[in-house]
Amino acid sequence: MKRREAREKAFQFLFQIDINDEVDNHIVQDYLEEQNNDKFLKQLIEGVMDKKQEVDDTISRHLENWSLDRLASVERTALRLAAFEIEYLDDIPTNVSINEAVELANRYGDEKSGKFINGVLSKIVQK
Template sequence: MKRHAAREKAFQILFQIDLNELDPTQALAEHNETGDTDSFLERLVKGVVEQKDTIDDSISNHLENWTIKRIASVEKTILRIATYEITYLEDIPTNVSINEAVELANKYGDDKSGKFVNGVLSKIIA
């Protein structure tokens, strides 16, 4: 699985985990149609779940006139993935993480999601 597809699948899984409070291993298994495991996908899902509090603190510290509780689940999940990549995955260039996040926000969010995600992530890396 290519990393772009893995990010999209991670978004879907993490969105479900957040809404339904699923176990990450169970959620990964339920979304695995092919039976193949993808190490990048697993690393994203498990890493975001394990570091969720730290990631949410980082996001919260870079919001202006917002709280993390006010952010829609789509944008929150995308921000968590990108923040995890930026903070913990040194082999991925920051601009790639941001671009992928903006693409996901444009695909799954509303017409302002991409700009919002880009703005928050730009503050995180500054």
């Protein structure tokens, strides 16, 4: 599976978890098995879930006039995915993480989602 596809699948899975606000480890493992245990997909899903509090704290520090729980699930999920990549995956160029998150936000969010994501992630990178 290509990284772009893995990111999109991770985004979709993490979005569902965000909406349902519950996660069972069996669900995660079943999903990963369905996706042939793709290494990058697993790294993204498990990484975001394991580091959720740290990632959320990073995002929250860079939001202006917003709180994380006020964001739509699309934006929150795209930010979590990209912030995790930026903070914890050194082998991925920052601009790739930002561009992929913006594309996901544009595809699944509204017309302003991509710009919002780009702005927040740019602030995280400038820290």
